[in-house]
Amino acid sequence: MEPSNKRRKLSPDAVKSSRSSDQEDDSTDFKLAVLASLHPDRSQDVLLDYLLAYDGSVDGVSAALATSLKDQQWKKRSAAYGVQSSLPFATSGSVTTPKSLTQKGRTLHLYSPEDIEAHTPCSVVHNFLPADVADALLQELLQELPSFRRDKFQMFERAVESPHTVRLYVDSWDEVNEHNTQYMYNGGYLNNIGRTPPELLKVSDLVRTTVNEEITRRTNDFRPDGKRLKFQSPEEWKPNASFVNCYSGGHENVGWHSDHLTYLGPRAVIGSLSLGVKREFRVRKIVPQVDATSADEQGQIAIHLPHNSLLVMHAEMQEEWKHSIAPAKSIDPHPVAGNRRFNITYRCYKDYLHPKLTPRCRCNMAAVLRCVQKRAATRGRYMWMCHAGFSVGKTSCGWFSWADLDEDGKPPWADGYKGNANLPVSARE
Ligand SMILES: O=C(O)CCC(=O)C(=O)O
Ligand SMILES: [Fe+2]
Numbered sequence: 541m542e543p544s545n546k547r548r549k550l551s552p553d554a555v556k557s558s559r560s561s562d563q564e565d566d567s568t569d570f571k572l573a574v575l576a577s578l579h580p581d582r583s584q585d586v587l588l589d590y591l592l593a594y595d596g597s598v599d600g601v602s603a604a605l606a607t608s609l610k611d612q613q614w615k616k617r618s619a620a621y622g623v624q625s626s627l628p629f630a631t632s633g634s635v636t637t638p639k640s641l642t643q644k645g646r647t648l649h650l651y652s653p654e655d656i657e658a659h660t661p662c663s664v665v666h667n668f669l670p671a672d673v674a675d676a677l678l679q680e681l682l683q684e685l686p687s688f689r690r691d692k693f694q695m696f697e698r699a700v701e702s703p704h705t706v707r708l709y710v711d712s713w714d715e716v717n718e719h720n721t722q723y724m725y726n727g728g729y730l731n732n733i734g735r736t737p738p739e740l741l742k743v744s745d746l747v748r749t750t751v752n753e754e755i756t757r758r759t760n761d762f763r764p765d766g767k768r769l770k771f772q773s774p775e776e777w778k779p780n781a782s783f784v785n786c787y788s789g790g791h792e793n794v795g796w797h798s799d800h801l802t803y804l805g806p807r808a809v810i811g812s813l814s815l816g817v818k819r820e821f822r823v824r825k826i827v828p829q830v831d832a833t834s835a836d837e838q839g840q841i842a843i844h845l846p847h848n849s850l851l852v853m854h855a856e857m858q859e860e861w862k863h864s865i866a867p868a869k870s871i872d873p874h875p876v877a878g879n880r881r882f883n884i885t886y887r888c889y890k891d892y893l894h895p896k897l898t899p900r901c902r903c904n905m906a907a908v909l910r911c912v913q914k915r916a917a918t919r920g921r922y923m924w925m926c927h928a929g930f931s932v933g934k935t936s937c938g939w940f941s942w943a944d945l946d947e948d949g950k951p952p953w954a955d956g957y958k959g960n961a962n963l964p965v966s967a968r969e
Contacts, residue, residue, distance in 0.1 A: 576703065576795045579605050582867065646839045647822070656843050657762070660823050661856035663754050664843065668813065668850035669743060678815045680739040681784060681882045688786050689732050704792040704865075709736040709782050719781075722895045723803065724906065727927055736782065740884065743813065744779050747850065747886045751777050751811040754852045770961065771922070771949040772807035772855045779811060779886035787819065787881045790868035796824070798858045802898070802909045803889045806922055806949040807855035811886040814845040816877030820866045821845050823857075826913050842866065847874055859911045859920070892954035901926035901939035909943060922962050 575587045575598060582605065650656045653664045669677070688705035708730055710719055719733045736744070755777060760766050768774060787793065801808060814821075820842040845851060853863070865883075873879055895906035907924035922943040926936045945951060946958040 575601055576793070578602055648839060648841045649820075649844065650841055651844045657758075660841055660843065661854045661861060662823065662843060663758060663852045663854065664845070665750060665754075665850040665852075666846065667848055668750070669746065669848055671848075673739075673743065673746075674815060674848040675876060677739040677743055678876050678882065680737055681786070681815070682877070682880075684734070684737065684784070685786060687732055687734060688784070691726075702794070704785055704787045704794055706783060706785050707732055707734055709734045709740060709784065711736045711741065711780060715780075718894075722906075724895070724927060725800070727905075740782060740784075743884075744782065744886055747811040747813060748777065748779055750850060751779075751809060751852050751886070755809055755854070758852075758854050769807045769855045770947055771805075771945060773805060773890070773949050775948075777809055777811075777888050779888055781887045781889050783885045783887065785865075785883040785885070787817070787865060787883075789879045790819075790871040793867040794865045796822075796862045796864045798826075798862050799853075799885075799887075800908070801858060801911065801922075802906075803893050803895075804858075804887060805890050805893055805909075806859070806911065806945060808858055809855055809888070810853040810857075812851045812853060813884045813886070814849050814851070815847055815882045815884075816874045817871045817879060817881040818844060818846045819868060819871070819881050821851065822864045822866050823861050825861055847877075859913070890954075892951060897953055898951070899924045899941060901928075902937035903928055903939075907939070907941075 575582070579587065579602070587601065648659070650659060653666065657663045668674075684707065685705075688707045690705050691702040708719065710716055710733060713735055716733050716735055720729060720731070723729070759768055763769075785794065799808065799810060804810075812821075821844075822840050822842050824840045843851065857863070871879060874881075893909075898909075899907045901907050901924075903926060905927045908927050910923055910925055912918045912921050912923065922945055924941045924943050926939045928936045942963050943951070944960045945962045947961040948956075948958065950957045952960075
């Protein structure tokens with residue numbers, strides 16, 4: 541089945557980072573992403589507010605922000621250190637009962653692991669590492685920092701840079717070579733991939749144990765039937781790649797996105813360790829376009845992540861929610877990291893999703909794996925698509941194919957494949 545690919549729209553996450561992207565078109569998010577790249581010191585809430593006020597006109601918002609005296613003053617104040625204060629719309633204080641629900645245009649602030657796991661598909665472990673191990677890892681990352689890069693993107697006629705720096709690490713030199721030449725992110729290869737340094741590798745083992753325990757706990761305690769999600773891998777979660785993000789100062793951020801499934805597979809789990817300055821990790825449920833009038837339809841949840849906290853993004857997360865790191869008006873400096881926050885996302889790349897094995901489109905590039913979110917008729921189904929449709933400056937060949945995935949998320953070429961569970965027989969090719 542090959543639908544015509546009339547839309548030639550850029551991914552709203554193109555400004556965000558090369559390894560993660562939106563599942564489908566979402567014009568409000570796209571405009572927010574453009575605005576965030578043009579005005580990195582404005583919070584997403586402020587930008588959304590302006591966007592609504594200016595009837596969705598990016599140019600209107602930009603002109604207004606450029607001349608806004610109030611915002612100039614806000615910008616100056618944001619340079620000061622202090623307690624991280626609430627952004628516009630924020631409700632005050634922490635939420636202590638699971639009954640509190642998000643609301644359109646509001647941000648629900650969550651601090652405790654109990655509240656976080658009750659309201660979101662995430663669990664959090666505070667004080668995850670022994671203090672000396674956390675310090676050693678932080679020191680190692682500070683030494684690595686000169687090799688971090690901003691992802692660069694082309695957006696319309698503008699060259700845009702991601703509003704934070706990043707580096708991908710894999711565990712051996714062979715893997716570094718493979719990733720350099722075969723794994724694509726937004727249509728390009730990364731050129732600063734590193735070999736996992738010793739502390740990062742040591743901590744990876746600790747993360748592995750805890751993430752597997754958390755997956756079991758989440759499945760038993762939070763799934764109504766105590767079973768994994770359909771397409772969720774039953775195999776042990778073994779991290780073999782880590783993206784390390786660095787946010788230097790409160791203005792550095794990452795826009796709304798969900799993480800690429802292409803190499804992780806459906807219903808991926810990600811272990812995310814935060815070190816240094818405490819920041820807000822924001823999440824919001826993806827609202828089907830038919831039911832939504834704005835990207836903020838169901839409100840946002842701000843998960844406060846202090847130094848040395850491990851957040852597990854569970855299997856529900858990437859297909860059903862988006863996440864971001866909101867700009868902070870002010871931050872408390874960390875004694876070792878200063879104004880920086882490091883975040884390590886430990887990921888489990890599946891061997892059967894190596895790009896040498898996955899389908900290729902007519903451009904002869906390994907296709908990307910996507911999940912339908914917005915169209916009610918096919919929501920939740922996975923498809924392989926031409927990479928170029930989501931890469932800036934490239935034209936898609938329009939190739940598309942429903943993915944053949946079994947109930948464990950495995951494709952037919954993987955060992956132990958159990959048969960197509962992605963589509964009803966009538967919709968299979
Ligand atoms: O910094 C964070 O906590 C989130 C980073 C993130 O979303 C990513 O690496 O994809
Ligand atoms: Fe992400």
